[in-house]
Amino acid sequence: MILEELQSELDHLQRDGLRRQRRTLASPCGPEARVDGRSLLSFCSNDYLGLAGEPALVDAACAGARAWGVGSGASHLVSGHLRPHAALEQQLATFTGFARALLFSTGYMANLGIVPALVGRCDAVFADRLNHASLIDAVQLSRADSRRYPHGDLAALERLLAASRARRKLILTDAVFSMDGDLAPLPGLLALAERFDAWLVVDDAHGFGVLGPQGRGSLAHFQLPAARRLIYMGTLGKAAGAAGAFVAGDATVIDWLEQRARTYIFTTAGSPLVACALAASLELIAEGDTRRQRLWQLSAQLREGLAATRWRLLPSPTAIQPVIIGDNHETLRVAAALYEHGLWVPAIRPPTVPRGSARLRVSLTAAHTPQHVARLVDALRGMA
Template sequence: MILDQLQGRLDALQRDGLRRARRTLESPCGPAAQVDGARLLSFCSNDYLGLANEPALIDAACAGARAWGVGSGASHLVSGHLGPHAALEQRLAEFTGFARALLFSTGYMANLGIVPALVGRGDAVFADRLNHASLIDAVQLSRADSQRYPHADLAALERLLAASRANRKLILTDAVFSMDGDLAPLPGLLELAERFDAWLVVDDAHGFGVLGAQGRGSLAHFEMPAASRVVYMGTLGKAAGAAGAFVAGDRTVIEWLQQHARTYIFTTAGSPAIACALSASLELIANSDCRRNRLRQLAAQLRDGLAGSRWQLLPSPTAIQPVIIGDNHAALRVAAALYERGLWVPAIRPPTVPRGTARLRVSLTAAHQPQDLARLVDALRDLE
C-alpha cells in the first residue's frame, strides 16, 4: 500500500532522530512565548531586531489596511501592484544602494526566481556547499551545470571557474550562513566574479537589517559597492519583522527578472498592508544601532558564559550562535532538557546541517535581555 510506504519512511525518520515536530504558539512573536499553556523563553526566532511585534509596524499595517485593504487581488503584472508596493520597492533600492528593487512573496520564491532567470542549460552555477535549501533547489530548477565548492574556499572556487567553459557563469552564496552564523568572503567572491565575467547572486536573508552601516546588509558590512554584476536578495520576515523578500540590482537585471522570474510573474502580490508596515520598518532599521549593539553584546555574553565548558560554539559574529552537539538523538535530548527548564532552543539536524553536526541553534534578538542569556548559560552549564 502506498500509505504503508509513507508510514514506514516516517517511522524511519523517527528512529533516526530526524522527524520534525511543530508547536503552536499562543502568544505573539517575542522572547516570551506561550506554548501548550507553558511559558517559555524562546531562542528560536529570526526576528533579530525585535520588530515583529513593534507598535510602529502594527500601526502602519493597520493604517495600510484601512487605506488599501488587506489583499492585492492579482499578480504584480496584472493589477496587484499597488501604491505601497511601488513605494516600498523604491525605498529598498535607495536603502541598499541599487538602481531598482523587486518584491517577492518569500525569500524562497525570490531565489527560485532569480537563478533560472539568469542561467540555464549550457551555463554553470558555482555554489557554496553550505548554501540554503532554496539556493540548492534554484540551481536544480535552472538546469545549469551545478558545481559546489568547499565552504568559503576562494581558491577552490577559482580553480572551478578557470576550468569552466560554460556560456554563462553564476556564483551563488548565502551572505550569512543560516546554520553556522559565519559570513561569506564577499569581497573575494566579487573579485572572482569580475575576473571570470560571472554573476554574483547573494542571499542576505540573515544579514539584511543586522549588518553594515544602518543595517544595510552584508555588502555594506564589507563596504562593497552596488556592482552591476551583483544580484542582491534580502528577506523581510526576519530582521525587518514582517514578511516577504526583495531582489535589488542593476536596472536592466531587475527588468529582466520582472519579465522572466516565474515566481514573480505567476503569484499574487503580497498584502499592501504589509508593504506599509515594511516601509515603516526600514525607517526603524536605519535608526536601530542600539538594537544591533545589543545583539553584539548578547552574543559576547553567551560566548563568555560558555567559555571553558563542554559546549562547542562555532565562530559566529552574528545573531546566530550554533552549539555543536553531533549526534541527532543527543541534540534532541539537550533541547528537551532545556525545554523542561522553560528554555526553547531548537535542535537542528540533517538534512538541514551535514551528517554528524546536529546542533542547538541559538537565535538572539534585540528583544532579549542580559538576564535571559544568563538563564540560558546557567542551564547549559547545569547540563554539562
C-alpha cells in the same frame, strides 16, 4: 500500499532522530512564548531586531489596511501592483544602494525566481556547499551545470571557474550562513566574479537589517559597491519583522527578472498592508544602532558564559550562535532538557546540517535581555 510506505519512512525518521515536530504558539512572536500551556523563553526566532511586535509596524499595518484593504487581488503584472508596493521597492533600492528593487512573496520564491531567469542549459552555477535549500533548489530548476565548492573556499572556486567553458557563469552564496552564523568571503567572491565575467548572487536573508552601517546588510558590512554584476536578495520576515523578500540590482537585471522570474510573474502580489508596515520597518532599521549593539552584547555574554565548558560554539560573529553536539539523539535530549527548564532552543539535524554536526541553534534578538541569556547560560552550564 502507498500510505504504508509513507508511514514506514516516517518511522525511519523517528528512529534516526530526524523527525521534525511542529509547535503551536499561543502568543505573538517575541522572546517570551506561550506553547502547549507553558511559558517559555524562546531562542528560536529570526526576528533579530525585535520588530515583529513593534507598535509602529502594527500602526502602519492597520493604517495600510484601512487605506488599501487586505489583499492585492492579482499578480504584480496584472493589477496587483499597488502604490505601497511601488514605494517600498523604491525605498529598498535607495536603502541598499542599487538602481532598482523587486518585491517577492518570500525569500524562497525570490531565489527560485532569480537563478532560472539568469542561467539555463549550457550555463554553470558555482555554489557554496552550505547554501540554503532554496538556493540548492533554484540551481536544480535552472538546469544549469552545477558545481559546488567547499564552504568559503575561494581557491577551490577559482579552479572551478578557470576550468569552466560555460556560456554564462553564476556564483551563488548565502551572505550569512543560517546554520553556522558565519559570513561568506564576499570581497573575494566579487573579485572572482569580475575576473571570470560571472554573476554574483548574494542571499542576505540573515544579514539584511543586522549587518553593516544602519543595517544595510552584508555588502555594506564589507564596504562593497553595488556593482552591476551583483544581484542582492534580502528577506523581510526576519530582521525587518514582517514578511516577503526583495531582489535589488542593476536596472536592466531587475527589468529582466520582472519579465522572466516565474515566481514573480505567476503569483498574487503580497498584501499592501504588509508593504506599509515594511516602510515603517525600514525607518526603524536605519535608526536601529541601539538594537544592533544590544545583539552584539548579548552574543558576547553567551560566548563568555559558555567558555571553558563542554559546549562548543562555532565562531559566529552574528546573531546566530550554534552549539555543536553531533549526535542526533543527544541533541534532541539536550533540547528537551532545556525545554523542561522553560527554555526553547531548536535542535537542528541533518539534512539541514551535515551528518554528525547536529546542533542547538541559538538565535538572539534585540528583544532579549541579559537576564534571558543568563538563564540559558546557567541551564547549559548545569548540564556541562
